[in-house]
Amino acid sequence: MEKTVYPVIKWAGGKRRLAPVIASRFYDDGLLRPGATYFEPFLGGGALMFYLKHKNAVGIDQNPELINFYNVLKNDPEGLYEKLQKDFAPYHSETFYYEIRNRDLEADFMKKYKKVDRAARFVYLNKSCFNGIWRVNSKGHNNVPWNHQDKVSLPSLESVMAAHDYIISNNISFVRGDYKKVLDLAESGDLVYFDPPYDVEPLQSGFTSYTKQGFGRKEQKELKDICDELLRKGICVAISNSNTGFIKQLYTKSTDGYSLYTIVDENKLRLARTIAGKACSRRYVNELLIIGKPVEKSFSGISLK
Ligand SMILES: C[S@@+](CC[C@H](N)C(=O)[O-])C[C@H]1O[C@@H](n2cnc3c(N)ncnc32)[C@H](O)[C@@H]1O
Incomplete structure (x- = not known):
């Protein structure tokens, strides 16, 4: 099957x-x-x-962060997985969550962070926010609270590569x-x-x-x-x-x-x-x-x- x-x-x-x-x-x-x-x-x-x-x-x-995530999944899946493992998983906590969430308050957010960093932030927030919601205020700043879980379940390399393989082998594109x-x-x-x-x-x-x-x-x-x-x-x-x-x-x-x-x-x-x-x-x-x-x-x- x-x-x-x-x-x-x-x-x-x-x-x-x-x-x-x-x-x-x-x-x-x-x-x-x-x-x-x-x-x-x-x-x-x-x-x-x-x-x-x-x-x-x-x-x-x-949503620019969502489309950036899909494009990174398409073009740099290993980079995304490594980033999540190295720079996000070990630091998971309530304080870390808000630190990461509030990166979009920085004036030069889009330019300052590489695409892979923004994609990893997006996945991390998706997995550790309340109910997996992406919600922004009128200025476009994420305002979803933490999910109060001490553990975060980030995607496995297998699931990242399976999604990547599907995207690559079926001519899938993403438009913001x-x-x-x-x-x-x-x-x-x-x-x-x-x-x-x-x-x-x-x-x-x-x-x-x-x-x-x-x-x-x-x-x-x-x-x-x-x-x-x-x-x-x-x-x-x-x-x-x-x-x-x-x-x-x-x-x-x-x-x-x-x-x-x-x-x-x-x-x-x-x-x-x-x-x-x-x-x-x-x-x-x-x-x-x-x-x-x-x-x-x-x-x-x-x-x-
Ligand atoms: C109900 S969700 C879609 C859920 C999706 N079908 C799934 O299975 O996960 C609605 C999506 O529409 C996007 N959206 C809202 N207004 C939009 C617009 N004017 N143009 C394009 N996308 C928009 C949001 O960013 C959000 O990702």
Whole structure:
């Protein structure tokens, strides 16, 4: 059996557990074809990308430290592993954690530290912060507290090299920037999977501050417009989001032809409308998967597929 590859880091809101059900929908709907490129523009921990192991993939994220980490994993995995073992593991403590976290307060942080140092800091913080969260304030400074664990579990050389080998042998690239960059990069026949910060009902609290820009309802609407544009270009889209009235309305009000699925257990995806009304007691019911397939161009009713 093919070896499972993990993305090395654990990411808040990550799709590791749901990856198999989401991936099966991609294959059942014929969204991911051999030769096409797979795009994940809110990459985070990249659980889907690493699960799919598709040849030709592009990950995009606005978090500069995350993208720097992936590029170091691609270009200097041994350097990253050694750095973690030598300069981080032996010094682990609460004081050390805050010392490392607060490096980004230094004015010349990006220039002062080498890429491999920044990547090791990123992994160390990911493994020793509260709940593996990466959260920044409006100035872009990490403000996540320590996890109060005396031991830190850093990635093994084997797991670092497995992720590296997958990246190298499958033509995977990482781009730092806004998810909208995908509009310039994806081509007809490709698949773009969006896993944005989730919509939150106005009176509820939710975590959307992965980046200093945040992600509210205005951004959710912009994302829908981008999906429409991708569909017009012949590109397949899939979007994960929370099962709120706002998101359901956004993707069902027009004739764009999106299909909405809600995950009712780990092994099944069902159309949301078939379970409307009696869904609240089920697990994962807050999770929506929205699929958009471009309309096949036709001429006099004959498909040009
Ligand atoms: C819910 S997480 C993605 C989790 C990922 N699917 C996984 O399995 O780990 C959302 C990600 O979107 C990124 N992000 C937020 N706003 C963005 C934007 N405007 N453009 C690109 N990435 C953005 C955050 O940095 C964060 O990594």
